[in-house]
Amino acid sequence: MGASIGGKTVVVVGAGIVGAATAYFLSRSGFAVRLLDANAPASAASGAADGAVSVASKRPGPMMTAALAGIALYRRLERDGPLGGLFHERPTIMVAEDEHEAETLRGHAEALAGAGKQLRHFEGTALPSYLPSVSAHVRLAVEVGEEGHAIGYEVVRRLIAASGVAVERTTPVLELVKSSSARSIAAVATPRGPIEADHFVIAAGGGSAELLGLSGTVRPRKGQLVVTERAPALNASLPGSLMSCRYLLSKDAILAAGGAAGRRFGLVIDPLRTGQFLIGGTREESGDTSNDLAAVRIMLASAVRLLPGIARLRALRAFAGVRSATSDGLPLVGRVPGYDNLIVATGFEGDGICLGPLMGRTVSRLIAGEDCELDLAPFAPGRFERRSLVA
Ligand SMILES: Cc1cc2nc3c(=O)[nH]c(=O)nc-3n(C[C@H](O)[C@H](O)[C@H](O)COP(=O)(O)OP(=O)(O)OC[C@H]3O[C@@H](n4cnc5c(N)ncnc54)[C@H](O)[C@@H]3O)c2cc1C
Known part of the structure; x- marks a missing residue:
């Protein structure tokens, strides 16, 4: 059991999926x-x-454990x-397009099986x-069972509606005001x-970095995505x-480079329930949300190489979002060191x-002083030495 700190009022900063x-x-x-949200949910x-x-x-590690609990x-x-009705269960099918990738995938499949995931392997004549x-050039496919898909903004909308809380839009938090004891906000x-309030939760995505003095520790990482028109038969296949x-390899390469890895491509083709395809995506050291033709061209060319039927479809839109990334690839979750209520x-x-x-x-349980099930030690907010958490 964690220690409960008194008071029943909480300010949550950020109405993304974590704040909601x-x-x-x-x-x-x-x-x-x-x-509160600087903009809108x-x-x-x-x-x-x-x-x-x-x-x-x-x-394997804390993110795999957390993802299993998340599902x-x-x-x-x-x-x-x-x-x-929002969480749509379907497998993830990991595919290797050459022998090097097949070797990586076999090793990764062992780790997933060790974590209890249901897997099926397909190669040779079983693949088509x-x-x-x-x-036909695909060497190996591994179906990872018990996975799913949920549209982020719909999840946010449902959670907020079910909470009964009215979001205070266009209300940016400019700074945290310390109490006279300076041990709390x-x-x-x-x-x-x-x-x-009695408690404060910073769930402001990229905005958290500025509020907590973590610029440099939490960095923007852009991703570009493309959505196609509907193709029900191809989708159903x-x-x-x-x-x-x-x-997988692009995520590994970014970690190995300590985050500063320029632009990387990692292909995902997601058959949406609308009959469309969502194709992604990039990982780029950038905080803007523009699309560029060069990236879209590479994403579509690699999608067509893997799933040739995509070539017949029109791309309806491209968009980009910005992930908040840390240099060790793990999130920051927990009490801010030195503060009782942050x-x-x-x-x-x-x-x-x-x-x-x-x-x-997890955050709600921390505030209520309840056991949060998940081991938060790997996600400790104070693990980056010499970094400010609240300037
Ligand atoms: C291209 C792309 C593809 C992705 N694909 C997946 C995927 O397939 N699966 C997956 O699990 N995740 C995926 N992610 C990651 C996922 O979207 C994010 O990790 C997640 O949405 C982060 O949620 P959040 O609530 O922490 O932050 P955000 O959604 O960024 O929300 C933060 C909120 O805080 C507000 N805010 C910021 N500063 C302040 C301030 N000072 N005061 C008040 N409010 C403030 C913002 O307006 C915003 O609404 C993807 C991300 C991108 C960009």
Whole structure:
């Protein structure tokens, strides 16, 4: 059991998926919540994501453990919570396009099986009957079961509605105001004046970095995505989302480079329930949300190489979002060292749709002084030495 710190009022900064889930779980536990957003709900990363709720691309360790718990919670919230009809279960199909990728994928599949994931391997003559529309050069496909998809902005909308909390839009938090003891936060400063509370949660995605003095530790990482027109037959030929092994390798390369890795491509082709395809994406050291033709061309060319039928479809739109990334690839979740009543939950990079509800529940339990199930030690906000957490 964690120590409960008194008081029932909470200010949550940021109405993305993490802030919305925090507000939902806190209000169910009897807390009075004020949910503030600089702009509007899901106006940042949560509204510009693919919605993979997936363990498949996680390496063994704390993120794999968290993703397994994240999927279990989506299932529960879909079955008897506010996410009914929003969480769509389907496998992730990891594909290797050459022998090097096949070797990587075999090793990764072992790790996933060790974590209890249900897997099926397809190669040789078994491949075309399982994936008839996929290109013949594919060497190996591994179907990872018990995965799913959820559209981030819809999850945010449902959680906020179920929380009963009215979002205070266009209310940017400008700074945190310390109490006279300096061991706690007294209020957040906003253009509409200070807002006091007993507890404060910083779930402001990229905005968290500035509030906590973490610029440099939490960095923007842009991703570009493309959505095609509907193609129901081609869509139905895929039993789940296709994830090229390159996706895994590009994440590894970025970690190995300590984050500063320029632009990387990792291919995912997600058959949406609308009959369209969502094709992604890039990982770029940038905080802008523009698309460029060069990136879109590379993404579409690699999608066509893997799933040739895509060549017949029109791309309806391209968009980009900005993930919040840390240099060790793990989020920051927990109490801010030195403060009794300040919690941060940010830095979820490309995993926040999967982990958002779980992290909202975790933060709510921390505030209520309850056991949060998840080991938060790897996500400790103070682990980056010499970095400021609240200037
Ligand atoms: C291209 C792309 C693809 C992705 N695909 C997936 C995927 O398939 N699966 C997956 O699990 N994840 C995916 N993600 C990652 C996921 O979208 C994020 O990790 C997640 O949305 C982060 O949620 P959040 O609530 O922490 O932050 P955000 O959604 O960024 O929300 C933060 C909110 O805080 C507000 N804010 C900021 N500063 C302040 C301030 N000072 N005061 C008040 N409010 C403030 C913002 O306006 C915003 O609404 C993807 C992301 C991108 C960009």
